Amino acid sequence: MRIENVYAKIREQKEKQLPFVIYRKPDATQLEVLLQNNNTLYEIEDYSSSGFVFAPFDTSKKAILSPFAHSNRFRVSIPNKNIEKNEEFLAEISGLSDTTNNQVNHIRLVEKGIKAIALNDLRKVVLSRQEKISGFTSLDSLHMFRKLIDNYSKAFVYYWYHPKVGTWLGATPETLLEIKDDQFSTMALAGTQPYKIDNPIEWESKELEEQEMVTKFILDELSQIANDIVSSKTYTHRAGTLLHLRTDIKARLVAGKSRIENIINILHPTPAVCGLPKEKARSFILQHEGYDRKFYTGFLGELNLETQEQVASNLFVNLRCMEIVRDKAILYVGGGITKDSVPEKEWRETVNKTETMKKVLF
Numbered sequence: 023m024r025i026e027n028v029y030a031k032i033r034e035q036k037e038k039q040l041p042f043v044i045y046r047k048p049d050a051t052q053l054e055v056l057l058q059n060n061n062t063l064y065e066i067e068d069y070s071s072s073g074f075v076f077a078p079f080d081t082s083k084k085a086i087l088s089p090f091a092h093s094n095r096f097r098v099s100i101p102n103k104n105i106e107k108n109e110e111f112l113a114e115i116s117g118l119s120d121t122t123n124n125q126v127n128h129i130r131l132v133e134k135g136i137k138a139i140a141l142n143d144l145r146k147v148v149l150s151r152q153e154k155i156s157g158f159t160s161l162d163s164l165h166m167f168r169k170l171i172d173n174y175s176k177a178f179v180y181y182w183y184h185p186k187v188g189t190w191l192g193a194t195p196e197t198l199l200e201i202k203d204d205q206f207s208t209m210a211l212a213g214t215q216p217y218k219i220d221n222p223i224e225w226e227s228k229e230l231e232e233q234e235m236v237t238k239f240i241l242d243e244l245s246q247i248a249n250d251i252v253s254s255k256t257y258t259h260r261a262g263t264l265l266h267l268r269t270d271i272k273a274r275l276v277a278g279k280s281r282i283e284n285i286i287n288i289l290h291p292t293p294a295v296c297g298l299p300k301e302k303a304r305s306f307i308l309q310h311e312g313y314d315r316k317f318y319t320g321f322l323g324e325l326n327l328e329t330q331e332q333v334a335s336n337l338f339v340n341l342r343c344m345e346i347v348r349d350k351a352i353l354y355v356g357g358g359i360t361k362d363s364v365p366e367k368e369w370r371e372t373v374n375k376t377e378t379m380k381k382v383l384f
């Protein structure tokens with residue numbers, strides 16, 4: 023099937039208000055398509071189900087599943103030039119966001135976080151905000167998805183729709199987990215700086231410490247449920263116009279002990295998107311952020327995909343994402359706060375993170 027026919031099918035599915043997800047894995051050259059053949063909202067009861075999962079940040083809320091058994095699933099190669107230069111551009115540009123208000127509120131929130139870290143045994147808390155951009159005369163999610171594919175080859179890029187939930191798009195640099203039979207891998211990704219060509223990369227101790235906290239947390243927690251745990255050296259990972267610190271972690275799962283449900287409970291939410299200690303950070307976020315993260319910093323991807331050779335799961339953390347509500351784009355961004363955070367710099371970091379999505383919006 024030609025890619026243009028696939029895109030036509032997606033438009034048809036949306037017109038019929040039927041759920042779907044299209045995605046491209048990091049470095050892959052194929053587009054994966056899942057068209058659900060009814061409009062039921064399936065919620066996950068336990069993680070033994072098989073389908074595409076879309077889970078919120080708040081673990082007290084249910085994750086959504088598009089079951090493979092109720093979907094038409096196929097793959098198509100993405101041509102090198104996914105969007106023709108002369109193709110009509112469908113998003114009319116006049117979007118505006120309320121930056122001043124956002125800045126004051128976010129800086130205030132970060133100051134609260136720094137204070138809580140100084141006064142309690144909270145060590146790290148990831149604080150985030152929404153940025154609403156309205157005033158578009160039209161927004162074409164499929165066109166934006168195609169631009170995401172062209173711009174972010176190393177990200178997990180997706181476009182997810184459910185008529186009873188909404189429309190989300192993203193290009194995330196972070197893997198939550200990859201499981202192939204008993205082989206497990208994940209990453210500790212944290213610390214951020216802008217990418218500048220020709221600038222030598224140097225990391226400050228705030229970022230190094232913040233990322234190490236994430237690595238240590240994952241290694242400690244994994245040691246209780248998996249064997250043969252190995253981690254890579256920490257290195258710089260480029261995500262569009264940003265750089266992060268990354269450590270890759272691999273392990274062997276043990277029958278009985280390492281059910282995927284246990285692993286998800288351990289890993290989600292990681293200190294890369296929540297904080298440490300986990301429960302304290304989570305309640306600080308729910309109490310002080312002042313908005314609902316919904317699916318931002320949740321996770322998404324293939325759950326228990328059975329092929330002839332193996333059973334595999336590929337889940338990603340939902341970062342660098344946005345929700346489309348009619349003619350409005352709602353961007354979600356955040357960053358890790360520690361005792362060494364400088365509120366102005368943390369604000370700037372979230373502004374830089376919005377660029378990933380703004381690049382395809384404007």
Ligand SMILES: C=C(O[C@@H]1C=C(C(=O)O)C=C[C@H]1O)C(=O)O
Nearest residue numbers: 211212213214294355356357358
């Ligand atoms: C929370 C976000 O990103 C996370 C936080 C990072 C940080 O604090 O430096 C870096 C990468 C992600 O783990 C986001 O992109 O919104």
